[in-house]
Amino acid sequence: MTRIATATGDASLWATYELTLTGPSEGNPFQDVELRASFTQGDRVVRVNGFYDGDGSYKLRFLPDMTGTWSYTTSSNVSALDQVTGSFAVGAAKPGHHGPVRVSNRHHFRYADGTRYINIGTTAYVWNLQGDTVEEETLATLAEAPFTKIRMCVFPKHYRYNQNEPDRYPFPLVKQGSSEWTGSFRGEYGWEFDFERFEPDYFRHLEKRINQLAEIGVEADLIIFHPYDRWGFSTMTPAQDDRYLKYLTARLSALPNVWWSMANEYDLMPSKTMADWDRFIHIVSDNDPHGHLLSVHNCFAFYDHNHPRITHSSIQRSAASQTALWREKFGKPVSIDECCYEGDIGELWGNISAKKMVRRFWDGTVNGGYVTHGETYYNEEEKLWWAKGGKLVGESVARIAFLKRILEEGSDEGLDPVKSTGAYRVTMMGGLDNVVMQQLFSPAAGEEDWPRAQAWWATAGQAHRYYLVYMGENQPSELDVAVPPGEKYSATLIDTWNMTETKLADSVERGDRLNFEPKPYLAMLFKRVDG
Template identity: 45%
Template sequence: MPQAPGPLSADTPLLEVLRTPAGDEVLRRLAPSVVESPLLHTYQNHPVGLVLATEEGLGEEVRRQVLHELEVLDPAAAADTAPAPAPAAPSRTYEGADVAPGSAAVSAPAEVEVHQRFEVELRGPSHGNPYTDVELTARFSGPDGGSRDVLGFYDGDGRYLVRFLPGEAGHWRFETTSNARSLDGVTGELEARQGAGRGPVRVADQYHFRYADGSRYLPIGTTCYAWTHQDEELQELTLRTLADAPFTKLRMCLFPKSYTFNTNEPARYPFAREQDGGWDPTRFDPAWWAHLERRIDQLDELGIEADLILFHAYDRWGFSTMDAATDDRYVRYAVARLSAFRGVWWSLANEFDLLHTKTEDDWERWAGIIGRWDASDHLRSIHNCRDVYDQSRPWITHVSMQRTDVYRTAENTTEWRAAWGKPVVVDECAYEGDIDQGWGNITGEEMVRRCWEGALRGGYVGHGETYLHPDEVLWWAKGGELHGTSPDRIAFLTSIVEQVPGGVLEPLPGSWDAVSAGVPGEHQLVYFGNHRPRFRRFFLDPATTWDVDVIDTWGMTVETVPGPRSGRFTVDLPGRPYVAVRLRARQRADAG
């Protein structure tokens, strides 16, 4: 976590000014164009004086006033502010005594398949503001004798919904609890029958993943932060592209994004719009959420997990600086609506450390809300920019990492696995592309190399693409079409991993100049990355004979070396980079 800032001056990096609550307030009040600029995060490491001096449309008098107010601040004292009072609990008299308990009209199916979303609709009151005035929960009691609690939510027009994802076959009962009398004490039943659903993804074998039904899951990730905030035609194009791509996980933001190449205005927002064009933080827009849900379902139909990012700092609307009560209400509403979707993951933040108004207590509180009310127990993570969150926290199911070094990225997988003992998913290793930022202009070859490097170190490295486009439709933000050379090669890597006994790679002791992974005594991959040997000597137990393959990871070819090998032997190689050698124990091949 960042330390308390020192005195501010023209030489203070803009980032440090923004991390100081009083400094952030000065800039937002006197120079809002700086804070709201889509280029903010590209120049935030420059001195604030230089940023002000080069900001177009900012008069000299304003520049002097900003610097003067920053210089006289006491950052340490300014940061010590009292927390906002907690909102009042919903009234128990929201509905009068003349309303019979449990009298709401109820609609729900009699049965669903296991791992299929079950939804109860209740017709109830709409006076006042049901988003804040009404609390609704339900307890589902299952065939195992246990129970799961879920949040209900208001969906507009007097319609309340309760959603649940049954995890086992059998007879279930539910009962609601609410401060609204008509919604309180509603009971019902459902029969969950065995079906073909795989269920949510879980951590398995400590460093890997399986679906709830036990089948193996490989997270082949990509990023389209704001794809659901684009026009409908572009969203449909994104889905068609994903249908032909190898990806099984998609990182995406709930809130819209304001950043370079992300300057368009979305059609709708998670919150209801007011007449003046602003948004009402006490009311949600059910149509926006229904649209998001449709897209999540469409991803699920493609076999793609929706890795949902709850908060991020790339914002000009104020979603990143909401007060604690609004933040909590938003998180609860998201969990109420989305936790019964099979293919959901929770990412509390993209680059949590850039959200300067949020504290560790905030992140832990939101993790607690998810843990308490997500009866499906979906995967949970939090993503870094510069500062890495304490990944040992019990609520964090897997490590979601961004590169912490310009060059060394996937290579850190070894240390991250050892440090936290959890699956390592490098969600941002940089992006294949050609934009001006170093995080977005690596080659396809380097993207694929990082994926292989991370895979053989026992982790999962995600894809991303940022090629310049005349209409600023860059995959990493808006989706659309893929233009890079890495996706097909990532699919090839996946096919190689799927051929490993057990379907995952575990690191094996290797040489100092090449990573190795597989199954001891059965299956071994050795990857040479940027190196380009013309041959390689192997020293193995002579009791085992091996079939040897030379794999061109860029050319996507597998060439089997003639004859089995054992003991001490040499394998000829093509003398170019991105080559791997695969050793398959002959006795296993014969048995198959």
């Protein structure tokens, strides 16, 4: 008997390739039917898990990472799905298709095809559960914004300013409970779901939005678990958790722009143990043949980012200037994914100024890391960007776009904290943030006799080529040039708030002094000009 799989059409590099098969719909196919496939090219074998998509439809998804002819063979405990074979030709990547983001040069990122990726994130936790009008508005906003990543939840979220009921649920609804906000997200609200089955339409909608993000160059940093829950999704049994993870990875791991964030604030979920989190990490990584980025996000206590399956540190802290220390501690890229939000709501984490947000972006950048934005300005519709998306109204976004342009024009390898070229000294103390840098980095040769109280500006770049210095809220009027001896550099003053760049000198060298109008939030860019 010949068994046939229907394919999506022409295959191309770094584009999701999908096979559809017809099988049984009776019983509980989500648990009763096993489906896998091996995709091969020469000696290369990539094994993927299939999933049930409802109405007797089964799917297998594959993300080609090499051009040429691939063949496949399925295996299943159902004869109609077993030993289905075929082959297809993978063509060159289409414009804008670069593959998944990978760790590069230990502390930075690149797409799989080698294209540079600059991680500039934002947060809109459940923008994908707000109905078509708001969701399309969010996509339009993102298309014009500087962000290359959005942190978003798989499950609905229950919290203040986010009490509307979603249009759909990930599991079949058995009994509807209360949606009234009581100030707590751990209460019993009376909801009941059939956690033994999934609602494919829920996940189809999620996939649709993730694919639309890919079209505008935005990565989907998917939060798999979170504690802000009135429905019971955060307190499923271990067996239900494991099935959910396997179903999620089977559906989404072939989407190129997916990142796995195991949790938002894992340490606020008392029903999960540290052993659970370790198991979850292994289930996701073992069932993702395409090796997407994976992290665990904290509220209070850091997860151990030294875990070998964790690819980068996802951190909640306001002190972005500590990034260089976390880089050294964990040996991985650092993404400050919550540094508080620009806004005006009553919660302490939701009312920092735009200037503070921009400063935290610059602090994280010149300490060798990456920072994620969020916005929480109150409005009568309670449509806050951080929860529901929509439109951005804050002042930080334009300044973040300005920073992004500077980074795009800068070092292709990314920015690393300066250790051995000598930092940039001034005639005043630089504040606590710079003292932290002084404790971490050693002065250049010949500068060991600097007074111990002499602070340094945080500096990042690539040695002997490019240095970016940030002076934060201080307002010096001069800067002593401390580039490596015998080298000449251009010097450009950057006003990070007013978004201006002023060339101060075409050529300076070590020992020269630069003078300028004192004001806060200045940076200095040095580019080598003598080879």
